[in-house]
Amino acid sequence: MKRLASLVFAVLALVAMGVAQGALSINGAGATFPYPMYSKWFDEYHKKNTDLQINYQSIGSGGGIKQVTEGTVDFGASDGPMSDEQLKTFQDKHGFPILHFPTVLGADVPTYNISGVSGELNFTPEAIAAIFLHKVTKWNDPLIAGANKGVNLPGSDIVVVHRSDGSGTTYIWTDYLSKVSDEWKNKVGKGTSVNWPMGLGGKGNEGVAGLIKQTPNAFGYVELIYAIQNKMPYGKVKNSSGAFIKADLAGVTAAAASAAKNMPDDFRVSITNSPGKTAYPISSFTWLLIPSKFSEGSKRDALKGFLKWMLTDGQNETEALSYAKLPKEVVAKETKALNNIQ
Amino acid sequence: MASTTTTVPSAGPFTDSRSFISRLRDGDEIARLVTFIFAGSVVLITALLVYELWRESYLPRHKFGFGFFVTSVWDPIFDKFGALPFIYGTLVTAGVALLIAVPLGIGAAIFLAELAPARVSDTLQFFIDLLAAVPSVIYGLLGVFVVIPVMRQYIQPALKSSLGFLPFFQGPAYGVGFLTAGIVLAIMVIPYIISVSREVLISVPRDQREAALALGATRWESTWKVVLPFARTGIMGSIFLALARALGETMAVTMVIGNTPTISASLFSPGYSIAAVIANEFTEATGDLYLQSLIELGLVLFLLTFLLNGLARLLIVVTSQRGSEMGQT
Numbered sequence: 001m002k003r004l005a006s007l008v009f010a011v012l013a014l015v016a017m018g019v020a021q022g023a024l025s026i027n028g029a030g031a032t033f034p035y036p037m038y039s040k041w042f043d044e045y046h047k048k049n050t051d052l053q054i055n056y057q058s059i060g061s062g063g064g065i066k067q068v069t070e071g072t073v074d075f076g077a078s079d080g081p082m083s084d085e086q087l088k089t090f091q092d093k094h095g096f097p098i099l100h101f102p103t104v105l106g107a108d109v110p111t112y113n114i115s116g117v118s119g120e121l122n123f124t125p126e127a128i129a130a131i132f133l134h135k136v137t138k139w140n141d142p143l144i145a146g147a148n149k150g151v152n153l154p155g156s157d158i159v160v161v162h163r164s165d166g167s168g169t170t171y172i173w174t175d176y177l178s179k180v181s182d183e184w185k186n187k188v189g190k191g192t193s194v195n196w197p198m199g200l201g202g203k204g205n206e207g208v209a210g211l212i213k214q215t216p217n218a219f220g221y222v223e224l225i226y227a228i229q230n231k232m233p234y235g236k237v238k239n240s241s242g243a244f245i246k247a248d249l250a251g252v253t254a255a256a257a258s259a260a261k262n263m264p265d266d267f268r269v270s271i272t273n274s275p276g277k278t279a280y281p282i283s284s285f286t287w288l289l290i291p292s293k294f295s296e297g298s299k300r301d302a303l304k305g306f307l308k309w310m311l312t313d314g315q316n317e318t319e320a321l322s323y324a325k326l327p328k329e330v331v332a333k334e335t336k337a338l339n340n341i342q
Numbered sequence: 343m344a345s346t347t348t349t350v351p352s353a354g355p356f357t358d359s360r361s362f363i364s365r366l367r368d369g370d371e372i373a374r375l376v377t378f379i380f381a382g383s384v385v386l387i388t389a390l391l392v393y394e395l396w397r398e399s400y401l402p403r404h405k406f407g408f409g410f411f412v413t414s415v416w417d418p419i420f421d422k423f424g425a426l427p428f429i430y431g432t433l434v435t436a437g438v439a440l441l442i443a444v445p446l447g448i449g450a451a452i453f454l455a456e457l458a459p460a461r462v463s464d465t466l467q468f469f470i471d472l473l474a475a476v477p478s479v480i481y482g483l484l485g486v487f488v489v490i491p492v493m494r495q496y497i498q499p500a501l502k503s504s505l506g507f508l509p510f511f512q513g514p515a516y517g518v519g520f521l522t523a524g525i526v527l528a529i530m531v532i533p534y535i536i537s538v539s540r541e542v543l544i545s546v547p548r549d550q551r552e553a554a555l556a557l558g559a560t561r562w563e564s565t566w567k568v569v570l571p572f573a574r575t576g577i578m579g580s581i582f583l584a585l586a587r588a589l590g591e592t593m594a595v596t597m598v599i600g601n602t603p604t605i606s607a608s609l610f611s612p613g614y615s616i617a618a619v620i621a622n623e624f625t626e627a628t629g630d631l632y633l634q635s636l637i638e639l640g641l642v643l644f645l646l647t648f649l650l651n652g653l654a655r656l657l658i659v660v661t662s663q664r665g666s667e668m669g670q671t
Contacts, residue, residue, distance in 0.1 A: 062626030086628065159516060164601035164618075166418075166626025189419035192626050200518060200612050201601025203622060210486060215494070215516060 024298055029057040030064020030077030031168050032204075033223055034286045037104055037323050038077065041314050045306055052302050061168040062192050063279055068289050069093060073203070074299060076289035079106070079168020080175070080192060081268035085203045096293040099341065100267045101334055102285040105256050105324035107224040107247045108173045109234035113212050114139060114154065121235040122147040122244045125180035125273070125281070128237070131158055131185060131219060134198045135256060139217060147238070155215070159212045160222030164201025166193040172284040174274035221282075226253070227323045239281040240273050251280030252324040260329040267334070283324075293342050311335055392644060399638035401631050410638060416603045416619075418627070423635035425642050427603035430612035431520065432646065435587040435595060438524025438609065439531055444581055446528075447535030451577075454536070455543035456565050467540065474533035482597035485526040490517040490598060493525075498610055500602055513608040518600035521609035526594050531584035538583065542576030543569060575658050582654040592617040616643040 028038075035058035042054040059067075061078035081100055082090075090098045127143045130136040136143050140153040163170045174190040188194050190195050200215075202208035205226040212218040212232070221279030224247045227234045234242040245251045258276040259269050273281045290307075294300035299323045311334055315325045326334075365371045366592050402410060402423060413424020450470075454463045494517030501511045546569050555566035570577070600612020601622065627633040 062628045065628055157514060159514075164596070165622040191419045192628070193418045193623055193632075195415065195417035195419065195422075196602075199602065200516060201614075201622070203596055203601070207597070211518070212491060214486075300612040 003163065024051070024052050024302055026054045026075070026299055026302060027057075027073045028054065028064075028074045028075040028077060028288075029059050029067045030289070032058040032059045033077045033079050033106055033168050033288055034077065034104055034323070036225075037318060037321055039319065040317060041306075041310060042174060044314075044317070045309060048309075049302075049305070052306075054302075054306065060166055060192075061171065064289065068098065068291070074294075075291070075303065077103075077287065078289060079286045080171035081270075081287060082289065086181075087229045090291075094291065094293075096291065097292050099292050099337065100287040101290055101337070102267055102287050102326055102330060103310060104318050105252045105283055105285055105326065106172070106178070106269075107252045107255075107280055107283045108169055108221045109224050109227050109247045110219065110237065111209070111212055111222055111227055111232045111234045112219045113216060113233075115216055116154065117151060118233065119151070120233065120246060122238065123235050124238045128183035129177050129184050132160060132162075132177065132197065132199070133181070136158075136251045146245070156217045159215050159218040160196075160199030161202055161208050161215070161218050162196050162199045163205075164203050164210060167204075168284075168286065169194060169205065169221065169223050170194065171253075172272065172282060175270050175284070176282045179270075179273045188213070224248075228322055237281050239277075239279050240275055241277045241279075243277055245278065247280045247282070247317060249324040251278055251324065252283040253327060255279035255281070255283040256285065256324070256330065257327045260327040263330060263333055264339070267330075267337070285326075290341060292340055300341060304341055307338055308335070346528065354637070383597070385493065392641070395637055395641040395644060399634045399641055401634040402638045403606070405631065410635075411642070414603070414605060416525060418623075418629070418632050421629070421631050423631070425616070425639055427605050428614055428616040428619055428639060429646065430605045431599065431603075431615040432589055432617070432643070434520050434609075434613065435523040435527055435599065435615055436585060438521060439527035439588045440581065442525065442528035443532045443584060447523055447532045447580075448539055448577060450532070450536045451539035451543055451642045452565060452570075454540045454563075456569065463540075467537070470533045470536050473529075474537065478530065478591060478594045481526055481530050482594040484529075485522065485594060485598035489522055489526055492518070493519075493522050494516050502610075509607040510609045511604070511608045515610055516612060518598055518609050518612050520599065520613050523595050524597040524609070526587045526598050527591055530591065530594060531587050534584045534587060535577075535580045538580030539573070542573040542580070545576075546572045575662050578654065578658055582651060585650060585654075586647060589643070589650070590617055592621045596621055616640070616646075 037058070038056050042056060046053055057073075057078070061080055064073075064076035064078050065082055065086055067073045069086070071094070080222065087098065098237040110128060112121065120156050121144070124143070124147050127136065127147065130143055137157055138155055139158055140155045145151075145153055166342070171190065171192045174184075174188065174194055177188075178190040188197065199220075200211055202211040202220075205222045208222055209226065209230055209232060212220050222232065226232075234247065236246045238244050254276050255271050255274045258279060259271045259275050263269060267285075267287065268284070271283050274283070288307075290303060294303070311326075311331050315331065318325045366375070406413065407421065410423065410425050411429070412426055413422070414426045415422045415424050415428065417423070454466055458466070479554075494515055498511075498515035498517070498521070502515065505511045550568055550572055551564055554568040555561075559567065595615050596618035599615060599618060601614055601618060602612040603614045603619070604611060606613070620636050620639055624636050627636055
């Protein structure tokens with residue numbers, strides 16, 4: 001009898017604790033690229049609103065799209081915008097559309113490991129496409145040497161490295177290549193996972209970085225933040241205005257600014273190879289995928305509150321983690337679009 | 343004194359004529375039922391697994407049919423999928439692993455069972471069991487930080503200059519590739535071969551050995567000609583256990599194989615295996631055909647393992663028949 005009583009008491013106490021907390025928990029999943037930023041934001045926001053806990057799993061952009069369409073998470077995140085097909089799948093399944101909200105900007109950089117070359121190389125779009133299409137096989141090919149006069153490039157074979165897992169980083173890179181090379185567009189296309197003409201595959205940014213660091217004469221792409229934090233040498237890329245730009249926060253924000261004026265209402269825009277004298281050509285937004293209707297009013301209000309904070313205070317925290325903030329025009333447009341979440 | 347006609351439950355399955363319900367009151371019958379359910383559930387789970395893999399791969403099965411097994415393209419953008427490079431990579435890496443691990447493993451097992459003093463044997467066995475318990479990711483890290491540089495700087499150039507005329511050792515030396523994956527897999531499966539083979543060799547009856555020695559055989563002759571053939575089925579069992587692990591190994595392989603779906607005779611070439619591609623692409627696969635093609639790859643791996651295990655069973659049956667014939671002459 002005493003045991004039963006203490007058991008009942010324990011259960012009641014647990015229930016009481018749960019009720020007293022009244023904590024609301026929202027789950028999201030998706031892109032790995034912005035994970036450090038989201039992680040910090042959700043943490044900061046939780047400190048301001050202790051009864052709201054937003055959990056985020058970085059399983060990859062494709063995973064995020066899949067899970068938010070299935071309904072297993074409340075929101076998703078992706079480095080590449082959802083395709084028309086994916087939007088239709090969501091609409092058919094739920095009966096209302098899903099909305100894209102850009103959060104921060106990122107960029108891909110070309111990184112390499114050539115013995116004897118420690119400085120920055122200049123890469124033209126034609127050179128990058130030709131290397132990845134296996135048309136240019138040696139480092140001292142005129143297509144590369146032409147932009148790097150005075151640098152002693154060896155005659156060794158280029159070892160191309162790409163991502164083996166599906167990734168938003170690959171999406172940004174192949175989106176850029178599809179824009180600057182018709183052959184790439186018709187032969188390979190753009191996506192989180194493509195049929196690479198050649199090259200070694202590394203798992204994650206860390207896999208690619210590891211392979212490049214270990215393999216002499218290697219060439220590949222990683223996220224800008226990753227290259228900065230791991231002190232990897234990366235080259236300049238020629239933008240559509242003809243200037244060779246080294247990726248940095250200013251160049252990425254410049255790339256977004258020119259697209260900001262003509263931003264479509266659904267925010268699904270690609271800003272690779274965008275115009276602007278100082279724009280870095282391999283930049284991209286990353287988006288949060290928010291369903292436009294929520295059955296639970298508390299979740300909707302909580303998410304809208306977070307998004308409002310993200311667009312104001314949250315944007316001031318991006319530079320510390322080497323993410324570029326959104327242009328003012330985009331912030332204004334997004335703030336208006338928040339009303340579309342019902 | 344008078345013979346009481348109580349029905350004694352006998353060992354045979356069909357001699358008990360009571361009804362099933364009344365038999366259930368015997369502890370024996372309950373034990374039989376419960377253990378049968380356990381055994382049956384393993385079969386049931388396997389069958390369910392195959393059914394799920396089959397059901398969730400209907401799109402590529404209808405679209406590609408048997409072409410899936412012979413196509414070499416893997417293109418998620420243009421929706422063309424083929425399993426051939428992955429089947430090739432899985433078989434080649436497992437083959438290289440066994441080629442290295444079997445002689446080393448059996449040799450080590452012979453040393454531990456026959457030639458080493460008992461204390462040395464037990465101590466070494468302890469370390470070998472530790473090796474078997476190391477998680478595969480650690481082997482992957484070992485591969486990335488130790489094996490790949492050694493391969494690229496020393497072993498691959500050496501093989502190229504000495505055996506470069508063979509098609510197996512041609513092409514640029516990246517460090518990653520079939521050979522490196524095979525070597526890492528060999529390190530992973532050797533403990534299985536050693537442990538099981540050692541147990542089997544130890545359990546060969548002493549009279550067999552002593553009879554051979556009494557007939558004038560040397561130590562080595564008695565091991566090679568008498569003990570090993572006696573332990574043959576157990577050793578083959580250990581080899582197929584190793585093969586099963588090598589076929590399914592994921593993380594260690596994907597870190598050292600180069601992740602490029604190519605078919606090449608050269609062992610220096612980067613490649614891809616079924617488990618590695620599923621691990622790399624499954625979470626991000628959007629699009630039903632893409633996802634279901636990965637699931638069909640899982641089905642292909644299951645079929646491959648099933649076929650190889652079936653061949654193993656056949657081999658064991660055939661050789662044990664021959665062995666028992668030999669034993670009787």
